Amino acid sequence: MKPRQQRMLAVGLAGAGIVIAAVLTLQAFKENMMFYVEISEVAQGNYPQDRNFRVGGLVVDGSVKRQPGELEVEFAVSDLENELVITYDGILPDLFREGQGIIAHGQMGDDGTFVADEVLAKHDENYMPPEVADTLAKHAAAKEAALKAEQVQP
């Protein structure tokens, strides 16, 4: 083949490959992309139905419960505004503890609890998942503003 043809062949192959790959992967992307939903949004019922999404927050002190000897665990996470009860049947990560920021992947169950199939806590004492940090900062700021407004009124 002459160089011009070679180049056309290369471009043609690359183009066809990219188009096929793009179509297939965009399809897969839609199915596998997981949105992060704030707990307050979940409380209002704004969350994707019948598909996985992520929630995050601080594990509420004293909320971790399990039947002695059973693997299944239930705990609540908070974004300083609302709380969400999460159930999980598996081994919690090393750094899971009360007061720690965590992320859970899963779906809403029929009884209003979040059924997690994965719970993540990062391997760093100071680490706060960025989504959780953002949400917490927002609510903390809102509370402060509300507090100030109250102080001004009387």
Next chain:
Amino acid sequence: MIPEIGHFALILALSLAVCQGVLPLIGAYRNDVAMMSVAHPAALGQLVFVIISFGCLTWSFLESDFSVLYVANHSQLALPTIYKISAVWGAHEGSLLLWVLLLAGWTVAVSRYSSDLPDSFAARVIGVLGLLSCGFLLFTLLTSNPFERLIPAPMDGADLNPLLQDPGLAIHPPILYAGYVGFSVAFAFAIAAMLAGNLDQAWARWTRPWTTWAWLFLTIGIALGSWWAYYELGWGGWWFWDPVENASFMPWLAGTALIHSLAVTEKRGLFKSWTLLLAITAFSLSLLGTFLVRSGILISVHAFATDPGRGLFILGFLGVTIGGALTLYAWRAPGLDSDAGFRGFSRETFLLLNNVLLVIATALILAGTLAPLIVEVFEAGKISVGPPWFEIAFAIPMLPLVLLIGVGMHTAWRSQAFQPLFDQLKIPALFAIVAGILIPIVAYGRFGLLLTVGVTAGIWIMVVSLIHPVRSLRRAPGTPGISRGVLGMSVAHFGVGMFVIGVTIVSAFTEEIDISVRQGESVSVAGYDFELRSLRNVEGPNYQAVEGEIDIRKNGEFVGQLRPQKRTYLVQQSPMTEAGIEASWNRDLFVALGDPLGNDAWSLRVQYKPMIRFIWMGAFVMALGGMIAASDRRYRLTAKAKEKATRLSGEPA
């Protein structure tokens, strides 16, 4: 005092890097021999001072000099000596210093083995490497000085992250970085060729061994990282499609495309501008990878903004390096292509397909890695792209690739007749298909389409990789045997086959269970009985742990005993899971301790991972193949030929 010496040596290294980066390039442009000859001593001098600097930091760690901020943050008195050394590159500042050290080392190696390169070419290569070194040294000195003091010094350090206190992670970063940095040599060769406006087959022959060495270091580095993640992160996965992993995998894919494209450029003088573009891409992805990991941008766009000094420098450096290289490429590359041709059915076409598929894979992984960042920047919500997506996206280009490898490696250059190739490959192909159907059914008792395709592809590559070596063993006496180049290719592709089989079997037949177990109880997984015999407290040098004692039996017969631990590192009070693994060539049995659940019960994760060792063994075999290929005689022949010519003409050597 010692840290100041280290700091000062680093500044001296920067001065030498400036000399090495500027003078030889000007010299090569003006054809000034004196300026060009600055390159070699400057490179050597730079290496000496970087070694001194690196030595000073290491010394500060060994002496636990907590008046150095970096040491105070990443070490402590009770840390075992080996981890005091590996802590040097355990975090941002030190790993940059390691990068600079390796870059200086590669440069000196190039300078040492460049006797057969034209002087002006060697000067340009070393000059470009000098400029890269300037960038990294400036970054280290201006934004990430590892010798910064902390006065008053604390009584004890904050300890190295317990995850990094492991032999696997002590050697993983240097080897991975050797690979990353090694692509800078291919990059410098590409820039030098474009500056000179001349790219011939000799250029490809010089570039190939360097690229292959860089690639094989990267291969080993990634495999070690995966292995470490498997046993140290505690939960038995071997690849998570984590951005940090992707950052190392993208340059590997581009580098793999590059070594194949270089083969065409060397043998046939084709794909020249494409090879240059791949050399630029492989190194750019190495830079991008390092900086993605180091800048914190992956954790959050906001983390990037909280340290604008580092972030801006990184963006600037990336912009100058990649932008500059691509500008030069746009200007010079069009004039370099040759007009030789090839037939549609030939080795060239298969290598072209190889390149197209590898580049598609790289682009998809890049897209998946950056998608969350892009979406966040445009404030369209917060998304994450999970492993299932990457698995599909990666499998689409890789499946045809692994099937084509076997055909491509037996296809002739220029033009291949169909019939002889078909005759040669039909029996291996038949064998692979039969084995692909039978192995899953006989060994594991299941059939599946993807499973069959995977096993067939793996067996297929392994079998056809044997053809060249076997033919060489059976050759008539007196005829030349297989060349190191072909042997290396066969070995590396055999490794690919092992890897494919490992991945296919482990993803199809892994069995795992999370379960609550009391002392004396047992769990059964994949025909093995795991009995939790006892739990006791043990003490390590800087941690306390609960250790379980687990006996494994199969049909009543004792297989082995595992002692997984749940450790608490005392300084950071951070818990760590230390898994127990009973390894064998065809399966791993994996037990990790979870938490106490009350009533004397503990949560336990038990896993059966068939053929998982093939994944890492396959990678090491690939690297071995690279080593064999890089040691081919023809890469050294040119140097000897030149020597001989000098001797014959009677000139002083």
